[in-house]
Amino acid sequence: MAVPYARARNERCAVRVLRAGLEAAGIHRGPVFRRMRRGDTVSTERLTGQSVALIVKRRSKAAGLGPEQLSGHSLRAGYVTAAASAGVYLNRGYIDPGLAGPVMLGVLFGSLIGARTLAGANTRVLRIVFGLVVAAMAVEMIASGLRGKI
Numbered sequence: 001m002a003v004p005y006a007r008a009r010n011e012r013c014a015v016r017v018l019r020a021g022l023e024a025a026g027i028h029r030g031p032v033f034r035r036m037r038r039g040d041t042v043s044t045e046r047l048t049g050q051s052v053a054l055i056v057k058r059r060s061k062a063a064g065l066g067p068e069q070l071s072g073h074s075l076r077a078g079y080v081t082a083a084a085s086a087g088v089y090l091n092r093g094y095i096d097p098g099l100a101g102p103v104m105l106g107v108l109f110g111s112l113i114g115a116r117t118l119a120g121a122n123t124r125v126l127r128i129v130f131g132l133v134v135a136a137m138a139v140e141m142i143a144s145g146l147r148g149k150i
Contacts, residue, residue, distance in 0.1 A: 004112065007120025 006013035022032065031046035047055075060066075089095045118126070 004116045004119065007116075013119075 005015045011017060018032070022028075025034075025042045027034070027042070030044055033047045033052075035043045035045045035047055035051065037043050086095070090097065090100075
């Protein structure tokens with residue numbers, strides 16, 4: 001997964017924060033998320049599944065979610081379920097690969113361009129543009145309804 005740099009050069013850029021953390025920890029290769037030893041020393045071993053589960057539970061609680069609402073397993077299971085569903089639909093012929101391929105590429109490149117563009121965008125302008133798009137869609141839907149094309 002590609003994570004672009006934020007245009008704003010501050011602590012909100014996930015890439016810069018991650019790089020600074022890796023540099024501070026002296027990590028130049030191997031797992032990014034590692035176990036901590038006693039005395040706050042960083043090991044060369046990756047985090048275990050149990051550690052990820054505990055971190056997700058703590059952070060979900062801090063975000064105001066109940067610990068039963070989110071887990072490391074539920075995050076992975078969601079990805080696996082989505083991938084398996086796509087495979088089933090494809091095998092049964094419900095999805096046309098000739099149509100799905102270009103759509104997938106469009107979503108991929110569109111999200112990449114959108115993430116880079118929106119990182120430094122003016123939120124006031126975005127609200128105005130979004131409002132205009134929603135208003136245009138509403139007019140289109142009302143017009144279709146009045147013409148009986150529902």
